[in-house]
Amino acid sequence: MGHRPRRLPTALPRPGALAAFVLLLAAPVAGPLQRSVGRAEDLPPPPTAAPATGATSATVTATFKGTETCVRCHRSEQGEWTGPATTLHWREDAHSRAHLALTPTNERTAAIERVLGIEARRTRACVACHSHSSAEPAVTEETPLLHAGISCETCHGASSAYLEPHAAKEWRFLPTEKKSSFGMHDLRSPSVKAANCAACHVGDIGSGRLVTHAMYAAGHPPLRPFEVESFSAALGPHWRRIEAKPEQVRAEAAAAGYRTEAAGPIDRSLIEGLGVLRQSVRLAADLAAVAEGETPQVSWPELSLHDCRACHHALILPSERQALGYRRHVPGRPTLPRWPLGLAGAALRSTPDQPAVDDLLTPLLAEFDAVPFGSPRRVVVAAKGPLAGIDAAIATLTPGRAPGDEAGDRAAIEALASAGAAADDIDAARVVAAALLPALATSPTWGADERRDACDRIAAILGLDPAGMSPGSHRPAPTATPDIRAVRAAFILPAPTAAR
């Protein structure tokens, strides 16, 4: 296992098309977000400090070098981190094929192209999420990058600055803040990871990633509610957490004072839940800001900002929508998506001195009560409080707890169960369950039979695999929605009575 990192050849063939990483859909908002990062010859020390948390690719101006440059090292059949757990596994990851969805032979894509009158491969709004060459100001030809799907650099950051330095032996145990300053995303941080996923899976104005309502109406599949931990586990991880790495590596890390992930699995889920909600709120604020701009590039309302089910529900009697109630809001006015609220709500419940998620969002949601779709000018302002509140909660949870903190784990599990038992949205309940089930299944607090019964009950009513939620198991199915009251009841956990 003593495979050594290799230095990269000094003269790399450069990919022909270098993508300047700027936004696509909404050009005017890009300017202030661009930032220079260090270059390879500056190591060490890195010249510019970039934000270490909440960073998405939009916070730096760096260029993509292409997957080919990564594969050169990260394709070995053996080896500790250059081995098969990287590119080989990544090839099985559906993200590597994201660009194939844009080919005209894809029936759905062809239909969307026809309805919208576009050519997907040359449309920035499509390429932005389906390939990392999204930054091309105008996609005029099929560049090599367009063939790469969502590749290494989409998640890890454009590599022009860190490509050479990160091959150096001393890179490995550099502080994450330093690595981030070279444009490499700190994906071991749950909040960074959540922001990274949510940039496409929720939307991000800064990088031009937005599935508009017109795109949905033309046939784009709904973006599915997701729970970051179970989704990334289901993709087939091409990484190992530090605690799963060989003893020698852990010893070296400890000797170097390298910070390992502080948060345990439950807390990671909770922080990521807050991160996803943060992205949802930020999307509303950013879109409103663009719509309010001098030369608005988007129209307001942009319906995709809102909860799909606020409108897209069956009109049947007795009404399922009315049975859910409107929670003090004006009936019949679309609000923000409800599905991120369950897990984020559990995170706030499990954290001392935090408001309930509904209370935290009240100033923002009140805007969608006051006027249908809200007034963009006021939405920009009203989102600030909730964003600060979410950041504060993330900061509180991030330091993590001591391993083996059974009481803390139990409190987190109970917070998740309470959030499920109060859910007013079936997808919110599913996301909560995705975080809850793995934690509950292994909790020593409840007896084996109790745990299994509770997990089976929750999984059965939500149509989930008891092991958790995976992308495939979670299609929106509004026509076969389980009764929300039965769902809530399933989340009520028994008092732990059996042996610990």
Added chain:
Amino acid sequence: MRRQEQTGWGGLAAMGFVLFAAGMELARTATPEPPCHLEPPCPLESRGEGEVCPTGPVDESMPGGAMPSRLGVASCSASSCHGGPKGTNHAVSTFAATLWMERDPHARASEVLHSGRSRRMAELLGIGPAHQAHRCLVCHSMADLSPTPLPDDLVADGVGCASCHGNPTAWGSEHTLDAWKRMGREERAALGYRDLSTPLDRVNNCTRCHVGDAEHDVDHALIAAGHPRLVFEFAAYQKRYPRHWRPAGRAEVGTDFKARSWAVGQAATLAATARLLEARVSDPPARATSAVPGGRWPEFAEFDCQGCHRSIASVAPPSVDAVRPGWSAIGTPAWQPWTQAGGALLSGNSADGDLDAGLADLRRLLERHWGPADQTRRGRVRLQARALAGAAARRAEALEALDEVDLDDVATKIEALVAEGGPGIGSWEAAVQSVLALEAVLDGGPAQLGNTERNDVDRHLEGLRESLRYPPRQETPPTLRRSDFKRLRATVP
């Protein structure tokens, strides 16, 4: 109202259409009006000028002074006035109130506010008990006629006599006098009495609640809380309305009465719809302190329900054909498809460019820009709504003034729609409006069809209706089977 409560959200027209309760032809049996047989003779007939109505003087102790007590049905339904016993040997007017109380759902309009569904609605809206909420009572009682809250017993009257015949404060006593008989339509109207002889008089009365206006508004919040949507077609409503008057001597004897009712009804309904749109888009900001452009626009109740309330469960790729015809921008709902469908059948009926152009302009405007952000666009909607309302109202008056209304060109238009499979027939709203128009065309006058033919026609119409019936307990219309429509239409002469 009761029927609505039992059957769902379809609105009375849809319900009447879908369920098709047997027509209540109440007054068919009436013979030429005999003299009043009451003993002593009814004081309505014999009192001299200046005498006071036997229903009693106004009650000044009532809240709001004289108004509420006079509003009550009891003011009209004394047994010696309009509340006498039913019978064939005296005038229908002597037992009109009796019939009304017995048969007319409007008499129970306020009762429905005590139902479980109404209680749930009020709870979701946070407006207190429904039977005390002004918002509900303006349509479910005569509260809109009173400047002060109605006492409970008047609320219990439902949509009473005064709602249609006019606030009787200034004519309640006077209409029993001989002088009343010598007064013309205008003099009576000046006292607040509404003459309801012609279809135009009637439809303008109905649309206040059944379409809505600034004060009577079934908006999306109400619907989201559980109120049935409003779907109004005057001729169908009138046909199914339990009559409490004798048609003889009224406009109803004309052979073109039903055709006239349909055409005037469509034009006046379109005018009311446009007026409501103007009111809604003009609604002042919810918060006076802010630059918020309008507190309620876009008002979702202006738009096609199915435009938004459609399943997203389907994973099948869409096709261009699946995009609903007439959509200007993909993913935006159509404006008032029900009224538009009716208007499309009516417009072009005679040369009236204003109406056609007004409909097309408004539709283009609303289906492209319906967001709240732009004051200028809302101003344009307001202006165009006003123009359309004016054009449609003029059209209704012109139709009413015609010596004879025939719907031959409407029938031709439907033929063309069905034959071509044009986009207009592609929606449930267009199909139902077409069926209702066919009914009006075929109803013509009473003597046009023999009994056998009439039965055939009714059977085929029932088949058409059947193909458009909502699935049980659902408010989502069935997928229209165009072939069925064609086949059934082909069998209708």
